[in-house]
Amino acid sequence: KSLAIVGCPFSGGQPRPGVDQGPIHLIQAGLPSQLEELGWKVQFDGHHQFEDIAKFITSDPDIGKLKNPRVVSKVCEAVAKSVGSHAKQGVLPVTLGGDHSLAMGTISGTLEQYPDACVVWIDAHADINTAETTDTGNIHGMPVSFLLGLGQPIPEFAWIKPQLKPNKIVYIGLRDVDAGEKKILRENGIKAFSMHEVDKHGIGKVVELALDHVNPKRDLPIHLSFDVDALDPTVAPSTGTPVRGGLTFREGHYICEAIYETGCLVALDIMEVNPSLAKEEEVRQTVAVGCSLARSALGETLL
Numbered sequence: 001k002s003l004a005i006v007g008c009p010f011s012g013g014q015p016r017p018g019v020d021q022g023p024i025h026l027i028q029a030g031l032p033s034q035l036e037e038l039g040w041k042v043q044f045d046g047h048h049q050f051e052d053i054a055k056f057i058t059s060d061p062d063i064g065k066l067k068n069p070r071v072v073s074k075v076c077e078a079v080a081k082s083v084g085s086h087a088k089q090g091v092l093p094v095t096l097g098g099d100h101s102l103a104m105g106t107i108s109g110t111l112e113q114y115p116d117a118c119v120v121w122i123d124a125h126a127d128i129n130t131a132e133t134t135d136t137g138n139i140h141g142m143p144v145s146f147l148l149g150l151g152q153p154i155p156e157f158a159w160i161k162p163q164l165k166p167n168k169i170v171y172i173g174l175r176d177v178d179a180g181e182k183k184i185l186r187e188n189g190i191k192a193f194s195m196h197e198v199d200k201h202g203i204g205k206v207v208e209l210a211l212d213h214v215n216p217k218r219d220l221p222i223h224l225s226f227d228v229d230a231l232d233p234t235v236a237p238s239t240g241t242p243v244r245g246g247l248t249f250r251e252g253h254y255i256c257e258a259i260y261e262t263g264c265l266v267a268l269d270i271m272e273v274n275p276s277l278a279k280e281e282e283v284r285q286t287v288a289v290g291c292s293l294a295r296s297a298l299g300e301t302l303l
Ligand SMILES: N[C@](CCCC[B-](O)(O)O)(CCN1CCCCC1)C(=O)O
Pocket: 099, 100, 101, 123, 124, 125, 126, 127, 129, 134, 135, 136, 137, 138, 140, 141, 142, 176, 178, 227, 229, 240, 241, 272
C-alpha cells in the first residue's frame, strides 16, 4: 500500500503568515519515516512549489470581498491535479497544509477519481461561506461552498466542478459557525455534529452516526479533511483561528482511528498547522499532534 505526501506550503486563503511553513515542519518532525514504520510505501516528491504559480499572477485584486482569489484558485487547481493523479495510480494522497482553502483542490482531486466518495470534515468551523455570506473574504472559510456549487458562480473558480452533494459531507467538531453558514447548513440539510453532540453522545457514537449518514454500508471511499483547529487550543495551540472548547487529544485521534478501521480511507488532509503562532514548545506540540493524527488515520493503533 502506497501513499504520497503532497506538501502544500500555501497561506493565501487566510491572512496570518506562517501556515505555509506547516508542511516543512511536519516533514522535519519525521512524518515520512513514521508512516513507513506503519508499513506504507511513502512517496514524497518534494513540496509542490506554488511560488511559480504566484509569479505568473502579477496582480490579484479582491473579487468582491474575496482575497487573493486568482492565486488561491490556481494553487488549488494544481493541488487537484496532483491529488487526482496520485489517486488515479491507486496511491493515497496525504496533503499537508497550508490553509484549508487547499481542500477545494484535494477534494476535487479525490472526486475526480472517486465520484462516489464521501467527505468527513473535522473542524471548529464549517468553511462553507459563499462570496455573498463571508465576513472576512478569507477563502479558507469557503472551500465547501465551492465544492457544493453554492452561491453565485465566480469565473476565476470555474474549474471546480460541483461534484460534491450535500448528503455526502458530514462535519464533526463545529463550534464557531457564522450566521450565514448556519443558514446554508440548514437550507441544504447538511449533517453536522457540533461539540454539543460530542458532549452529549460521546465521540464513539458521533463517529458512528456520522458514518451512518454518509457511508451507511461502509462501502464508499472516504476523504478525511482534518483542520487541527478542531482540537482544543490546549492540544493544538499553533493554528490560525483557534476556538476554545474543542476536541480532546483522544477524541481527535479516535476519529482518525475509527476512519482507518473502516478500510475506506482514500485521501487525508492535515490542515492549518501554523508553526509561527506560538512559543517553541507549543509549536512542537502542534506539529507533533499533526503527525500523530496522520499516523492514526493511516493505521497506527494503541495495542
Ligand atoms: N468563518 C470564518 C473563519 C474561517 C476559518 C477557516 B478554517 O476553518 O479553515 O480555519 C470567520 C469567523 N468569524 C470571524 C470574525 C469573528 C467571528 C468569527 C471565516 O473567515 O469565514
